[in-house]
Amino acid sequence: MKTSEATLPRLLKKDSYLRPYREIIENRMRRVRETEKRLTSGETGLADFASGHEYFGLHYREGQWIFREWAPNATGLFLIGEMTGWREEAAFALERINDQGVWEIRLPRNAFRHGDLYRLRIHWPDNRGDRIPAYARRVVQDPETRIFNAQVWQPPLPYHWKNPVPRISEQDEQLLIYEVHTGMAQEAEKIGSYSEFTGYILPRIVRAGYNTIQLMAVQEHPYYGSFGYQVSNFFAASSRFGTPDELKALVDAAHGAGLRVIMDLVHSHAVSNETEGLSRFDGTPYQYFHEGPRGRHTAWDSRCFDYGKPQVLHFLLSNCRFWLDEYRFDGFRFDGVTSMLYRDHGLGKAFTAYDDYFSDNLDEDALTCLALANRVTHAVRPDAITIAEDVSGMPGLAAPVEDGGVGFDYRFAMGVPDYWIRLTKEVADEDWPTGHLWYELNNRRPEEKTISYAESHDQALVGDKTLIFRLIDADIYDHMRKDDQNFRVDRGMALHKMIRLITLATAGNGYLNFMGNEFGHPEWIDFPREGNRWSLRYARRQWSLADHPDLKYRFLADFDRDMIAMVRRCGLLSHPNIPLLKEHHSDKVILFSRAGLIFAFNFHPTRSHSDYPFHAAPGEYRMILDSDAADYGGQGRLSPDQHHLTQPENGSHQLRLYLPTRTAIVLEPVGKVLPK
Template sequence: MVTKKKAVKKLQPYEIGELDHYLFGQGNHYEIYKKLGAHEVTAGKKGVYFAVWAPHAKSVSVIGEFNGWDAAADRMERQEPLGIYTVFVPEAKDGQMYKYCIETESGELIYKADPFANYAELRPGTASRITDVSHLKWTDDRWMESRKKWDNKENPLSIYEVHMGSWMRHPGREDEGFYTYREFAEAITKYVKKMGYTHVELMGIAEHPFDGSWGYQVTGYYAPTSRYGTPEDFAYMINYLHRNGIGVILDWVPAHFPKDAHGLADFDGTPTFEYADPRKGEHPDWGTKIFDYEKPQVRNFLIANALFWIEHFHVDGLRVDAVASMLYLDYGKQDGQWVPNKYGGNQNLEAIEFFKHLNSVVLGRNPGTMMIAEESTAWPKVTGNPEDDGLGFSLKWNMGWMHDFTEYMKLDPYFRKNAHHMMTFSMEYAYSENYILVLSHDEVVHLKCSMLNKMPGEGFDKYANLKAAYAFMTGHPGKKLLFMGQEFAQLREWSEERELDWFLLSEEPHQQIQNWYRDLLHLYKKNPALYELDNDPAGFEWINKDDIFRSIFSFVRHSKGKKKNLLFVCNFTPVAREDYRVGVPTKRQCKLVLNSDEKEYGGSGEKRKEIYKPVKKECDGQKYSFAYPLPAYGVAVFEY
């Protein structure tokens, strides 16, 4: 007897099949965002295919403008084994708002935004919007091709950290005056090119309900915030920056999410995205939920999200927020508020494996991109290879350097001799990770003062201190990041509620600081000695790190093969040293390439020689030396 084979239904590309379930269940469906969410399709006729993961829901309906928000109109079909609900709605159209009406196990109805939505209603609204992001227009082929060969270790990386909503606003408008993505693209490009940054890092781009969270409490992981325009506008911005040779980094938040009723918290009436045990699943200090890194589908949600920004929207890197809070089970918790791992320790073993998987996949699939860790502890091998038990990040924020540096700079110059080690200690561990030196938004809020107002003294002293600080940072090994407004010595602390105080640039001291930082950035970009050996001890040499009582630091940055080297001399006291002698490793002439005493930087404008010829006279342990009149808080950079 011949048995007939059961006919297998041929799936449409948008439909979810067995392979999708298998990969999502394993945590390896790296393009799951193309299946879950709302996608415009043609199934006989045009409409929208909705798919949502709600494993413990009793039932799910999609409600929206297309069906009068009627929960009975478009009930979704449950697919096993993972509990993914799907429905095709021919009446649904681009731009319409929608939500999922979820019936929980207890029979309660809850209304949730789509975790995979690509667009959202402008806050305070909380609905998702149907939008098609599958046909974005890109003309940045040259950038994307060159990115494949780009190496963050050997190339210049100077980052301008920006909060879009408060960088610049339209004055006098009845609405909030935000620049759109398109307007911002053109304005920021002009400014960044003038200043000399290589990359822009954008805070708070994924959709979030509360402005005061700065974008670090996300409800729409797959949606560029609607505050500044559509996803197409967002793509235009990335494309525009790339065409002008500027890289884009986004802040990315896989550590926690808010409890807003429309968000991920208790998504199907149970802890779906978060750990079920509140001792693992909640941050008591932040009032937020913690992702369950043990659950494959949750890991998949986050890894696919990282790939979505980098592959679909051409973003060049992600700065991963609050990494330390993910690595430690007891982060920000008291005894009794956390659960040890199976070995009795405080390490989150699932988060560690998540990072290794995340970084291996993102960087493996996208050569030339960056995964950057904001990690504030001494966790080993953050930028080490996963094969060697590292976490696999490209770069790590150097929070130790930032703390020591800012604490030193706050001191009255008279007391700096007692804290001299705070400026030299960082070189003891400079090569243990691939570092970025950061002066970020976190350092200029919550009564910490702006960078200028951290500086001691009044008037000239404040500005001169800041110039010396920025020069030291530029010369120190490590990539660079500075938060917006600090490049022109913003007086007030930053607030997301207003634009930067651009009017300060009408005052000479602020313009002079901007001139100084601009020329430091251009010096940095132009000289491989300042970036190509950041992770190699051969790239840095102290000339004198022990001039404690005069608080002067001198050092050399070497290029590969020592073809072109830069000597930095930084004076951190208000005492001029007219007879200052500095040692050099060679008899070759030294050319003064940057002098903080120039008039355009707020200095005296006193004329100085351009060329200095070392003589055979021992100084600073070097065979050769030359004399240079070093002003109060003076900085001089020489090329040889």
């Protein structure tokens, strides 16, 4: 028995409820090891294996062009393009070089010029089709014909990197993520560029105090309205925002400003398009994807990878390394992890019992792929960040593979924004259950790092509502001037600040905000589509609202800035212990401490509390943040920089505070060095 206990995976030691599934978890660990050994033949590292992008695709090496493609069902391949007049020419015919279906051609220096457009024409039994190469690094769309083609990208001078990856201080190990979309980051009714983002939005993020950018829609996608989640070309940075060098300049400038940059990485599915994407690439529906119904994601109208194929693993693992090497991204937010993990994609499933995670519904090949993707990422960049977007709550996602986990560094606490939606949508705030709220904010696996958020881009899309819109509704259009007293606006702004502060203050190890939500951006996101006559009106961010001195949006932005600054100064999220000092349902009060600070929240809509007592560590405290301050658009019912002394009472110490309605305050001990 002792031997069995000693060899127990660490994940099971920390969670005894997982022990009935020991055999499954140990088989999973063994499967990852064996798959890695099979892929590398035990002769090279996994990071070296994940270099398919240096073998496949178009490369200029030692005075000649070399192009390779994997197309096992093909009977013939031709490069066609501007260099051939878009016709098949014998000089541009590829040769099959092995029985695995790899094709190759070598061409002289003058065969291509920088900027040339090209594609593949693939012949297969009984038919043929034009395809964009699977490893194409540059794909562009003709503005008139709307046709996509690969483009030779070989500028005379390669991009010269100016800034090293930022060294992260101990306080900034806590992730404070600003989620952004390059195209809609500008205010004009157009698609924004990488260069515009670098010049105008990056300084805003720096001023706001966030230390990490999460960049959406990087991989090329034919349909702008997919938000970047219907990827066609996995190795190509979206050209609708600019050139590869301009994206590199964005990452470089962010590093120079001390910011990390992670990107949304979509390996959960691929666009169904055939000419632009991988679907039916060599004439078969099953080259990269599962055959039959399992190969189609009906809810997303997309294709599902066959993660059990070595060639598919080679493609996806190489894709991880490519973005780290070529663009110096600092990690990934893996999209759609739930959809990958379960054969039914987790659709309509509640995941209420551990059996749901260990049934035949689990796609072990997908889980192995994710574990290997984490290994590759951390082998190439040990300091890289990997985040899992999973709604199922799969145990061990953010635990090391050798402990029985999948290897992510963090997972999103996706139940938190869902809970805020339910509260603001379905429950009058005088009935908010503070005890259940406290539970939901802190409901996470202590052995795994989590990132909390009150709302992300998901809550801002058409068909949903941001928090500010749920709280204020149409009054946000007519009553946001500073001299306009409006009850709905005052209520909404007060709760908006409180919701964001308590979400951040109770977050496990990181916090995320979608651009513009910090100042209560008033409108939803609606990308150009037939239903809105292809308008860009709602695919933008109105920064001028936050800059306008006579509007109330500035109050919310200033509060968010000071809230983030406080967290960074105190290293708040580096301290996992969050003792609850008091929770009272009828009073609508939640009080807790973290990193030596005291957080006091009164959610009651009509009842302020005078001399509200609670136990606290003895000493003197001063108020360092007040959501009701006039500087943040509040009523200013508390004097700035208040000091409070604890009083001995019944063998302990108590603080007594005035807690105005719908107000949150933060207290800091005076004369003590806060834990770092």
